[in-house]
Amino acid sequence: VARRAGVSQTTVSFVLNRTPNARISEDVRRRVWEAAHSLDYEPNAVAQSLRRRSTHIIGLVIPDASNPHFWQIARGVERRAADLGYSVWLTSTDLNFERERRALASLRQQRVDGLILQVQFPVTLLREIEAIRAHGQPIVRIGRPSPDLDCLILDYGAGCIELLDHLVALGHRRIGFVFGTTAPNSLRPEVELGQDRLEAYRQAVERHGLDRDADLVQPCGPEPEHARQATGCLLALRPRPTAIIAINDYLAITVMRTVIEAGLHVPGDLSIGGFDDIPLAQYLTPALTTVRANAETVGEKAVDLLLARLKDPGLSPQHLLMPTSLVVRESTEAPPH
Amino acid sequence: VARRAGVSQTTVSFVLNRTPNARISEDVRRRVWEAAHSLDYEPNAVAQSLRRRSTHIIGLVIPDASNPHFWQIARGVERRAADLGYSVWLTSTDLNFERERRALASLRQQRVDGLILQVQFPVTLLREIEAIRAHGQPIVRIGRPSPDLDCLILDYGAGCIELLDHLVALGHRRIGFVFGTTAPNSLRPEVELGQDRLEAYRQAVERHGLDRDADLVQPCGPEPEHARQATGCLLALRPRPTAIIAINDYLAITVMRTVIEAGLHVPGDLSIGGFDDIPLAQYLTPALTTVRANAETVGEKAVDLLLARLKDPGLSPQHLLMPTSLVVRESTEAPPH
DNA sequence: CTGAAAGCGCTAACAA
DNA sequence: TTGTTAGCGCTTTCAG
Numbered sequence: 062v063a064r065r066a067g068v069s070q071t072t073v074s075f076v077l078n079r080t081p082n083a084r085i086s087e088d089v090r091r092r093v094w095e096a097a098h099s100l101d102y103e104p105n106a107v108a109q110s111l112r113r114r115s116t117h118i119i120g121l122v123i124p125d126a127s128n129p130h131f132w133q134i135a136r137g138v139e140r141r142a143a144d145l146g147y148s149v150w151l152t153s154t155d156l157n158f159e160r161e162r163r164a165l166a167s168l169r170q171q172r173v174d175g176l177i178l179q180v181q182f183p184v185t186l187l188r189e190i191e192a193i194r195a196h197g198q199p200i201v202r203i204g205r206p207s208p209d210l211d212c213l214i215l216d217y218g219a220g221c222i223e224l225l226d227h228l229v230a231l232g233h234r235r236i237g238f239v240f241g242t243t244a245p246n247s248l249r250p251e252v253e254l255g256q257d258r259l260e261a262y263r264q265a266v267e268r269h270g271l272d273r274d275a276d277l278v279q280p281c282g283p284e285p286e287h288a289r290q291a292t293g294c295l296l297a298l299r300p301r302p303t304a305i306i307a308i309n310d311y312l313a314i315t316v317m318r319t320v321i322e323a324g325l326h327v328p329g330d331l332s333i334g335g336f337d338d339i340p341l342a343q344y345l346t347p348a349l350t351t352v353r354a355n356a357e358t359v360g361e362k363a364v365d366l367l368l369a370r371l372k373d374p375g376l377s378p379q380h381l382l383m384p385t386s387l388v389v390r391e392s393t394e395a396p397p398h
Numbered sequence: 399v400a401r402r403a404g405v406s407q408t409t410v411s412f413v414l415n416r417t418p419n420a421r422i423s424e425d426v427r428r429r430v431w432e433a434a435h436s437l438d439y440e441p442n443a444v445a446q447s448l449r450r451r452s453t454h455i456i457g458l459v460i461p462d463a464s465n466p467h468f469w470q471i472a473r474g475v476e477r478r479a480a481d482l483g484y485s486v487w488l489t490s491t492d493l494n495f496e497r498e499r500r501a502l503a504s505l506r507q508q509r510v511d512g513l514i515l516q517v518q519f520p521v522t523l524l525r526e527i528e529a530i531r532a533h534g535q536p537i538v539r540i541g542r543p544s545p546d547l548d549c550l551i552l553d554y555g556a557g558c559i560e561l562l563d564h565l566v567a568l569g570h571r572r573i574g575f576v577f578g579t580t581a582p583n584s585l586r587p588e589v590e591l592g593q594d595r596l597e598a599y600r601q602a603v604e605r606h607g608l609d610r611d612a613d614l615v616q617p618c619g620p621e622p623e624h625a626r627q628a629t630g631c632l633l634a635l636r637p638r639p640t641a642i643i644a645i646n647d648y649l650a651i652t653v654m655r656t657v658i659e660a661g662l663h664v665p666g667d668l669s670i671g672g673f674d675d676i677p678l679a680q681y682l683t684p685a686l687t688t689v690r691a692n693a694e695t696v697g698e699k700a701v702d703l704l705l706a707r708l709k710d711p712g713l714s715p716q717h718l719l720m721p722t723s724l725v726v727r728e729s730t731e732a733p734p735h
Numbered sequence: 736c737t738g739a740a741a742g743c744g745c746t747a748a749c750a751a
Numbered sequence: 752t753t754g755t756t757a758g759c760g761c762t763t764t765c766a767g
Contacts, residue, residue, distance in 0.1 A: 407739095
């Protein structure tokens with residue numbers, strides 16, 4: 062391109078990148094653009110990244126690509142990043158410890174400028190995370206707070222209490238919990254996902270003096286099939302729970318189906334509640350009562366946090382608590398009699 | 399690392415990359431690994447890509463991140479790619495022409511090794527696509543056939559005919575179509591998505607002599623809200639259709655909700671059919687009758703096609719037709735009386 | 736079996 | 752206002 066325009070590489074670089082304090086004559090500028098166009102020139106981003114020591118890519122790791130909630134977060138991240146001139150590299154770990162580790166390693170090697178993580182095995186990943194930070198790649202964590210990381214915490218705990226209070230107010234005393242968070246392919250039990258809701262559940266049970274059989278909490282995997290089985294167990298309990306909450310809307314859909322297949326009416330015989338308020342929740346029949354999480358906003362905020370730190374690495378770690386809110390729809394009602 | 403191990407960069411490179419026909423003494427090999435570990439060395443993938451002239455990244459463009467069907471494809475792509483040592487760069491265009499163009503441009507600059515595209519504006523993008531190919535980046539297209547591209551075609555046409563035949567066999571003569579494919583933010587009408595099903599629909603109407611009011615086909619945007627409006631229009635028709643098919647399961651869910659909200663029973667008063675067989679389809683109530691698309695397999699096959707071409711660029715363009723199959727569940731039944 | 740050296744395509748001091 | 756030059760971190764011929 063330089064040869065074609067009759068100038069040096071430097072000049073071309075200045076012109077094409079619109080380098081601010083490089084004064085180039087209009088004439089040269091025009092010639093360069095013309096040459097670039099006529100040659101269909103495309104800068105090589107790989108070389109640029111190498112030289113600039115910055116890729117302008119944000120790495121995003123989500124735990125489960127099947128769950129619409131995480132896609133919403135991803136959308137938020139992507140939109141915001143695009144607005145600010147960044148690309149997003151999305152990886153899902155499907156709640157698999159090994160994939161999580163690999164994802165982080167790969168993101169580190171690819172030298173993404175920063176990471177937004179919603180990882181599930183933080184203890185075991187501490188070394189990975191340290192390594193990434195040692196590389197100077199900042200991290201924003203979505204989920205639970207970590208002492209020296211920027212964190213975005215979805216206040217599911219408060220939402221869970223709201224949801225349970227709502228059920229109790231309707232008269233429910235025996236509430237099942239489909240706790241679909243364990244990693245099916247992993248022997249490691251340290252998954253942190255959902256602990257907030259579990260704590261809130263236990264606390265509410267305590268406070269309201271609700272039934273507390275251990276069986277009312279059914280841990281299971283993150284796929285619909287797992288939720289179906291867990292729901293089966295719950296329905297087999299005697300007395301049967303009059304309400305079931307699921308760790309997220311995605312699984313709540315399966316819970317609802319399983320309950321209906323068992324010949325029960327929702328909410329007449331059994332109420333159901335979920336978390337996230339995925340877009341589909343309102344289009345189910347009955348429409349799902351759920352705890353809204355504003356996923357897209359979460360994604361956007363995560364980008365903001367990351368870029369703020371990128372700009373000023375000295376900032377003290379930020380912890381943002383994102384509010385949730387109960388959305389009462391049709392799937393909850395007073396228990397029978 | 400080289401200095402630390404007391405050898406040259408070359409040797410380190412050989413050892414770390416396990417370069418096949420470089421014979422290195424066991425002793426040196428060990429020393430190099432040790433040095434690398436103790437220094438927490440991570441190869442810089444950017445530099446590697448620059449030098450190797452290959453990034454080992456596959457670009458994937460999907461049209462709508464809200465629709466679970468496309469995530470399934472993405473999962474298939476990602477899994478297969480990971481197995482073969484590639485990473486995936488995922489972008490969704492949300493059926494927006496400008497975003498589609500930008501996505502392609504960016505993918506080209508980032509020098510991905512190849513692309514898997516499910517683009518919706520092929521005519522307008524012809525230049526972009528040509529430019530990419532001129533760069534030597536092979537393309538696999540998912541969707542409709544293009545003469546000189548590797549293509550993966552989902553046989554929705556055949557599936558649509560199966561679905562309509564099924565409805566006709568049940569006794570339906572008046573079938574609405576929620577055709578949710580138009581790009582809301584784009585003035586360009588050349589979207590190709592769904593044309594296969596539209597053609598099949600028209601053909602079936604012809605063949606079976608079904609009702610053919612133009613209003614029975616309701617074009618609309620790709621979001622649930624659009625489908626809700628389109629369904630409203632369909633329900634307002636007199637006589638009312640006795641069955642409605644939606645361009646995909648994602649929208650079929652909304653159609654179902656809208657119909658139920660209108661006080662009708664599904665399938666008693668009105669049957670509903672969709673396409674894709676997204677994982678949720680079977681968990682709805684009533685469970686959705688749909689045309690299964692085997693999305694994950696599509697993703698895997700796409701990777702296979704791409705890598706085959708990467709290995710042997712001289713191959714003649716491959717066109718693969720992926721079969722679909724009707725899955726009859728609970729949402730279709732004979733029309734009333 | 737190992738090392739020296741060239742260079743991938745670009746940017747940014749520094750000179751002119 | 753423009754050009755010269757030195758790398759970014761790695762791979763890979765080619766010689767030793």
